[in-house]
Amino acid sequence: xxxxxxxxxxxxxxxxxxxxxxxxAGIRRYDSFSRRNFDKKADLNLADLMxxxxxxxxxxxxVRATADSPAAAEKAAAEKAAAEKAAAEKAAAEKAAAEKAAAEKAAAEKAAAEKAAAEKAAAEKAAAEAAxxxxxxxxxxxxxxxxxxxxxxxxxxxxxxxxxxVAAEKAAREKADIARAEAEQKVEKAEKTxxxxxxxxxxxxxxxxxxAAPEVADDVVVAVPSGEPVTPAAAAxxxxxxxxKKTSGxxxxxxxxxxxxxxxxxxxxxxxxxxxxxxxxQLHADRIFLFLDGTNDLKRLVALGNVAITNEEKxxxxxxxxxxxxxxxxxxxxxxxxxxxxxxxxxxxSTVRGERITFWLNSEQVEIEKPxxxxxxGSFGGGDAKNIFKNMK
Amino acid sequence: MFxxxxxxxxxxxxxxxxxxxISAIVALTGLAFNSERWLAERSDDSDMLRLRAAYRDCxxxxxxxxxxxxxxxxxxxxGSVKSRLTAARAQxxxxxxxxxxxxxxxxxFREVGSTNVWASLDAENxxxxxxxxxxxxxxxxxxxxxxxxxxxRGIYFSLPREYIKILSQCEIRTKGANFDPRSLVQ
Numbered sequence: 217x218x219x220x221x222x223x224x225x226x227x228x229x230x231x232x233x234x235x236x237x238x239x240x241a242g243i244r245r246y247d248s249f250s251r252r253n254f255d256k257k258a259d260l261n262l263a264d265l266m267x268x269x270x271x272x273x274x275x276x277x278x279v280r281a282t283a284d285s286p287a288a289a290e291k292a293a294a295e296k297a298a299a300e301k302a303a304a305e306k307a308a309a310e311k312a313a314a315e316k317a318a319a320e321k322a323a324a325e326k327a328a329a330e331k332a333a334a335e336k337a338a339a340e341k342a343a344a345e346a347a348x349x350x351x352x353x354x355x356x357x358x359x360x361x362x363x364x365x366x367x368x369x370x371x372x373x374x375x376x377x378x379x380x381x382v383a384a385e386k387a388a389r390e391k392a393d394i395a396r397a398e399a400e401q402k403v404e405k406a407e408k409t410x411x412x413x414x415x416x417x418x419x420x421x422x423x424x425x426x427x428a429a430p431e432v433a434d435d436v437v438v439a440v441p442s443g444e445p446v447t448p449a450a451a452a453x454x455x456x457x458x459x460x461k462k463t464s465g466x467x468x469x470x471x472x473x474x475x476x477x478x479x480x481x482x483x484x485x486x487x488x489x490x491x492x493x494x495x496x497x498q499l500h501a502d503r504i505f506l507f508l509d510g511t512n513d514l515k516r517l518v519a520l521g522n523v524a525i526t527n528e529e530k531x532x533x534x535x536x537x538x539x540x541x542x543x544x545x546x547x548x549x550x551x552x553x554x555x556x557x558x559x560x561x562x563x564x565x566s567t568v569r570g571e572r573i574t575f576w577l578n579s580e581q582v583e584i585e586k587p588x589x590x591x592x593x594g595s596f597g598g599g600d601a602k603n604i605f606k607n608m609k
Numbered sequence: 610m611f612x613x614x615x616x617x618x619x620x621x622x623x624x625x626x627x628x629x630x631i632s633a634i635v636a637l638t639g640l641a642f643n644s645e646r647w648l649a650e651r652s653d654d655s656d657m658l659r660l661r662a663a664y665r666d667c668x669x670x671x672x673x674x675x676x677x678x679x680x681x682x683x684x685x686x687x688g689s690v691k692s693r694l695t696a697a698r699a700q701x702x703x704x705x706x707x708x709x710x711x712x713x714x715x716x717x718f719r720e721v722g723s724t725n726v727w728a729s730l731d732a733e734n735x736x737x738x739x740x741x742x743x744x745x746x747x748x749x750x751x752x753x754x755x756x757x758x759x760x761x762r763g764i765y766f767s768l769p770r771e772y773i774k775i776l777s778q779c780e781i782r783t784k785g786a787n788f789d790p791r792s793l794v795q
Contacts, residue, residue, distance in 0.1 A: 377749060381778065470781040476651060479771035505644060520644060
């Protein structure tokens with residue numbers, strides 16, 4: 217055997233020994249690299265990526281099996297242990313990966329369940345809120361409807377009250393108008409009588425009574441100079457009989473546009489279109505002041521402007537009238553060109569006019585300043601003329 | 610100079626006359642009643658106008674007023690109610706001194722423990738200023754006292770001045786009044 221042949225033989229032996237070792241080392245290195253880089257991908261198996269035909273990966277089992285040296289046996293055992301270790305490690309890695317995946321899956325499922333529960337709770341809360349809003353809206357609507365109904369009832373009641381008031385006022389005004397018309401009729405009648413008496417045509421004069429005494433004068437006008445008051449009592453004479461008339465005791469009604477009551481000063485004011493409707497008289501004035509004493513009893517009454525007092529038998533008019541309770545005295549004042557006047561109706565109407573007419577209610581006396589007394593014709597003949605001055609002061 | 614210690618008889622006579630004249634002038638000046646002056650003194654309606662404006666404001670600001678309000682105003686010595694106030698609705702305003710009420714009724718009872726009402730006051734809508742103790746009745750008010758009654762629309766009242774003003778539709782019904790004006794024509 218030459219030297220070249222020996223070298224070839226040694227080289228071939230060395231190659232046959234080194235190639236399996238290099239292949240095993242290459243597999244381990246490749247396996248370790250692959251695990252580092254791809255192990256995170258749990259689904260990838262390194263073995264699947266290997267080409268079984270790769271020369272570098274081919275295990276020299278046949279060579280080791282055939283080797284019968286102790287070193288080879290140890291080496292094979294080591295290789296086997298390494299392979300087992302690698303397999304164990306792989307299994308452990310796979311198990312850990314599976315556990316991790318399972319844990320992640322469980323966490324994901326738990327999160328999903330929690331999310332679903334939260335969503336359900338939110339939906340329920342929203343539904344409850346919507347129901348509460350609807351209930352509140354319904355309640356508000358009902359309240360509004362009830363309020364509207366109550367307002368309508370109240371307005372209706374107000375309208376009814378107003379209608380009643382208007383009707384009552386209308387009735388009162390009508391009554392006042394009737395009373396005023398009656399008074400005007402009486403005045404007109406009296407004026408007609410006076411004018412008839414003044415008429416020179418004897419045919420139109422009232423005829424004297426057959427049994428009457430001879431007439432002194434047909435028309436008597438007594439005029440007394442100013443500053444010399446006289447007290448004719450003719451009006452008072454007749455009034456005694458009329459004032460005894462029975463009454464039903466109905467209430468008196470006072471109406472006015474405005475009223476002021478000052479309790480400190482004890483004054484009541486009735487202002488604008490004042491009308492007193494009593495069973496036995498009607499009084500009208502533009503303004504009436506009542507002065508009260510400490511016990512709220514009447515002390516004095518002052519009627520101002522267009523004062524008119526009427527009852528069935530008489531009517532009086534003046535610009536101002538003052539009643540004083542303590543003296544039981546009424547003073548009626550005339551204005552410029554409009555004297556105070558008292559007209560007594562009845563069969564023989566008579567009129568008393570003067571700047572000032574004063575009544576003393578207790579004594580039924582009358583005092584007139586600057587008087588003009590008009591009595592119907594035939595009065596003196598009937599004896600009435602004596603009564604005119606009967607109570608003269 | 611006038612001798613006060615030992616005046617002459619004529620001087621005393623003159624002095625008496627002078628005193629009498631001065632007294633008469635003073636008395637007449639003090640007692641004379643001038644209706645126009647009296648009215649002019651009461652023509653200041655500023656407080657009434659203030660209350661009317663406040664009434665409108667209060668009505669605009671009403672928020673859930675109390676209903677069926679009842680509280681006593683006066684009591685008898687034994688503690689039973691002498692007069693009481695009821696209101697269908699009422700509200701007290703915290704930002705002002707006003708109290709608003711609707712369908713108010715004030716009743717005065719005759720006897721201890723009795724329900725016999727002898728005087729009453731009914732008002733539709735009312736506002737009271739607690740500070741000035743003045744008030745305004747919007748609408749109709751009616752006061753009944755024994756057999757007499759007073760009714761009107763639009764009423765202003767002031768407790769310190771003891772003054773009441775009825776602005777329109779005033780009506781007074783009375784029976785057995787002390788004053789008897791029928792005597793004017795008797």
